[in-house]
Amino acid sequence: MSGNTLGKLFCVTNFGESHGPAIGCVVDGCPPGLALSAEDIQVELDRRRPGTSRHVTQRQEADQVEILSGVYEGVTTGTPIGLLIRNTDARSKDYSNITDTFRPGHADYAYWSRYGVRDPRGGGRSSARLTAPTVAAGAIAKKWLREQHGVQVRGYMSQLGDIRIPFTSWAHVPENPFYAPDAAIVPELETYMDALRRDGDSIGARIEVIAEGVPAGWGEPLYDRLDADIAHAMMGLNAVKGVSIGAGFESIAQRGSEHGDEITPEGFLSNNAGGVLGGISSGQAVTVSLAIKPTSSIRVERRSIDRAGNPVMVQTLGRHDPCVGIRATPIAESLLALVLIDHALRWRSQCLDVSERP
Amino acid sequence: MSGNTLGKLFCVTNFGESHGPAIGCVVDGCPPGLALSAEDIQVELDRRRPGTSRHVTQRQEADQVEILSGVYEGVTTGTPIGLLIRNTDARSKDYSNITDTFRPGHADYAYWSRYGVRDPRGGGRSSARLTAPTVAAGAIAKKWLREQHGVQVRGYMSQLGDIRIPFTSWAHVPENPFYAPDAAIVPELETYMDALRRDGDSIGARIEVIAEGVPAGWGEPLYDRLDADIAHAMMGLNAVKGVSIGAGFESIAQRGSEHGDEITPEGFLSNNAGGVLGGISSGQAVTVSLAIKPTSSIRVERRSIDRAGNPVMVQTLGRHDPCVGIRATPIAESLLALVLIDHALRWRSQCLDVSERP
Amino acid sequence: MSGNTLGKLFCVTNFGESHGPAIGCVVDGCPPGLALSAEDIQVELDRRRPGTSRHVTQRQEADQVEILSGVYEGVTTGTPIGLLIRNTDARSKDYSNITDTFRPGHADYAYWSRYGVRDPRGGGRSSARLTAPTVAAGAIAKKWLREQHGVQVRGYMSQLGDIRIPFTSWAHVPENPFYAPDAAIVPELETYMDALRRDGDSIGARIEVIAEGVPAGWGEPLYDRLDADIAHAMMGLNAVKGVSIGAGFESIAQRGSEHGDEITPEGFLSNNAGGVLGGISSGQAVTVSLAIKPTSSIRVERRSIDRAGNPVMVQTLGRHDPCVGIRATPIAESLLALVLIDHALRWRSQCLDVSERP
């Protein structure tokens, strides 16, 4: 409960720093009997891995996961699953010039304010590298959701800076480094990123995540609603500045007669709700949007202060993602899966025995 | 941990239904020594109370709070504060026609899917009436934050449907039923609402909430970040479909050189971060935006199904807010205060003793 | 999570003080569909009620419970159950002489040390009166366990001071004010208590609580074992100084060949384990023993200090139980039921789908 655990029944406790010996997590609450191998997890980690295209950080990390516990003879035992990923390509001296200064827009100032202790190496605990254990845990959640309930969680990038990316087909998503659902726009995205990299600057992005197959009835009012827990998980992802469900901010200008999704015996006629009504899943697809800010570690020189409060100019070298949104899709999918499995287990605990319904 | 408790150290456990005998909450974790009277709480409840203008529900509830425990001789004792509000103006028979049908966009379908039991009276547990105990608890949080840290939490409506409301002055906010920070626009809002009410329809709104005076250092990475907990609390509020911090969804199209707030010895030069960096407060104002959907209980007839799955036309009579956003401002303020006090207490537990900092 | 909530999935949040306006609790996590009336709860409250014999406190409290929420048309809805009990016979002035002094063995010194605020009226929050809401919540747990799993939770007094009480029959337990399972010993207990009362002194007791019908498989290693959670709940009961399971302290002198309960196709041959192995229920009866200390509020004069640290002699008048153990049986039953339902729900969340076992 000190901030590094996600979930109440399917609990992921995350540890590690960007340039420490290792990162990892403990997954507590995974039901027994799920077939699970390191490969099941590695597949998802590889989707998030750095160094896979010229548009992301060039840090080379294999992100090889080791299952330390909780699996016996290829099957989960119901006990905690310890997952370990060694850091192998840390170059801490890249950060020697920023040990005493703060990057505009970066967590380093806030961490130092809170802890009075600073680990400047690669952002320490605030690094996006810490999303790897989340993805590893999410791989388990995804597999369980798929096998137990036929739930499929997928995501894509819908906007890069000013460029809106049309949704053409899910088939395009895995075939480009942006998770863009439209192959035709990829060259434009590449050109844009190349120019940005030359400028030493960074850019924001928008990600959509969708869970299909979620049955009606998952979620807990009053405070820990399904959408509230989704918002918590997503806003807890590095660089996220906004989260919306269904029609999101467009709901503001909608009338009730337009927003409320009509129901017929064949199902809902629209999905402004984004699959959540009153904090509980409605049986429609759960649809989530994320606004991701541009990376704060950029080469462009900016005004800041040092630890003594003196004015300085700061420029961040090192290896950084010019658009942290590019690798965000698999992470956001993982977070949605983690929230869903948690609510699936809560639903089981309370409502599984309701056999007869009017 | 079954969804009805908000907070980890300052915990609000909410109970009640719209048309049951009473609603209320237990506030556990309030530090001892805070001067507190029912009047301190009543002031905030009165800001949220129904029936105070023609633009909100005409249900007449005094929302009189009784302090049942936790206060002795006018001062909090450190033990749980029980707060009780009796329901006095419930007219359950207004709902007899919707007992067997589901309102498009309403939680009734999802609740029934989850619990297999249905309390149709005024939305039962899913009613916005349950925000009253949240506001009561928030009043305590606000007072403590103000007295202990000089934190001030305020909010206003920035958009009603298509109408954007300019920020003119905080002084205007308490002087109109919309919490609009611009007196000049109020007649336009009134005309708009009158027309909407005649149509039997409803509309969305946008609310801004701001906390000034928050010191740097509140918040907990990795998952329970300050902004993540704010997103959780806000998305858990009835009808909210989107939450953003600082530049929010505008961050998508920003470059890093524009988004990252530069720092000088005199302070930050902008606040795209919305007061939160890496999940920890930066010392700037914490700024939050909410997208609120239109009420689902409307007179306009809509397609739906009954419990047997047959097609029906649904029309909701009863007494409803045509724009639930109108009364949302004090509730959103309360939620922000509740998240802040929780993180203030966590910060005290872990970091208060860090005496010497470089 | 500030100490006043018991349980993780079936959560009881308790509020109130001995001489405040009311006491009560919120029960969050009760599954929907359980038939529940105030009478179901009142029956258990009446077993714990003060003033029912000359051997307990003469305070007259009807302990009438009101269900504020969570029940609709006689059935639980799955939403929080608010329970309220008004205090009616508080005589706070009885305590005027102890406002500034501390009773040896009483919580008043510790509360004052912690909170710096003191509510001397009837022990304030530390009063055994606060076990009433626990019993009310326990009544719900008991009913659910009985109906869903056929679990029966019962208790009795096995020792009063030096007097060991033989177990003759469960039938004797409800027929005497001591919950003694042997009618023949009751006159001796009455004589003993009468003499004690004349002396203005108090005495300890030992209580046994037993749950029959608990299926094998409830409990969670590593830390939140079923027996660990039972120990937590029981040691959290006022005046309890020791808790044991099965053979308890007698295990110290047992050999493994004696202690380990042998198993045959017909079942276990003994129950030294007390129904719990490795923190998980074994399918045998869960057996728990409690050591209850003598009440600290006694007429006998004792040495103490006042708030300024000066030596004083303290004598407690007011109305007190000379043996708090006498009314402890229904409370201990409630606590055991509350722990069991919590683990039943956890088991449901994780293990209900394990259909095929070798």
Added chain:
Amino acid sequence: MSGNTLGKLFCVTNFGESHGPAIGCVVDGCPPGLALSAEDIQVELDRRRPGTSRHVTQRQEADQVEILSGVYEGVTTGTPIGLLIRNTDARSKDYSNITDTFRPGHADYAYWSRYGVRDPRGGGRSSARLTAPTVAAGAIAKKWLREQHGVQVRGYMSQLGDIRIPFTSWAHVPENPFYAPDAAIVPELETYMDALRRDGDSIGARIEVIAEGVPAGWGEPLYDRLDADIAHAMMGLNAVKGVSIGAGFESIAQRGSEHGDEITPEGFLSNNAGGVLGGISSGQAVTVSLAIKPTSSIRVERRSIDRAGNPVMVQTLGRHDPCVGIRATPIAESLLALVLIDHALRWRSQCLDVSERP
């Protein structure tokens, strides 16, 4: 919250199995600024380590701890501390003969009932080996308590089977493998254990743990009392069947005039309370006793069943502690330290600012 995390503000999440690749834990909530090295932890692990005398299991494990995170330049950063211990001397084939049978008194039957999956190697998750991560975390807690509050946590064995061990001096405790506080009795204990080992049997023990220097005011009523949390932690330790505080089960036969510890300006005159009143520390030493059952893995043949329910005779070979109580002292100390630091942090969060007290 799935059972493998201890503490609310200082949280230890434990993972691993006896014969898996590794065991370990994540310590979340350790305040920043504590000087910490692997050596600080190793010292405590070495006290618990197997194979150090002929009276304990002969399994040879170095129990070498690696700090994976949370410490930078020798100081805790306030972020999670990942601790890893590789298993090096697992001989899983020793257990091939018990894969399909259940040992009387052992957790294997209960685990199988719960999870439907069985890891028979060395007891899997139910092994006492999993106390090593607890001890590692406890070392951090002990150091912090000592440095911040001058609290000293120590323990000793007070009884082995029928042999009561007198308390002569703390100085004797580290000088014998039993943690006995009386050097003179050690030969008798050795002879006793040698005979027991020849018999292939096991025996129980009693352990005392004491925390000196705990200030008055730590602990949280109503349910999460300091003593309740101690009972939870201790009963959660493998093989513990009873826990008591202060006078414990002797309180049953005490009169209030004897039990209640009188107070003088110089302090308390006795400590029947064991340092806890009303669930809050009184400023006296916190004293705890544990009853530890005999190990269930013994060579003596016993009746049991196999997974098909058929009768079998079971005999456990492998390497086991004939008295699990012998190595329990450092573990029990760790658990007490972990509960104390958790309450110290809670106290800081709520009561640190109470400056003026009457």
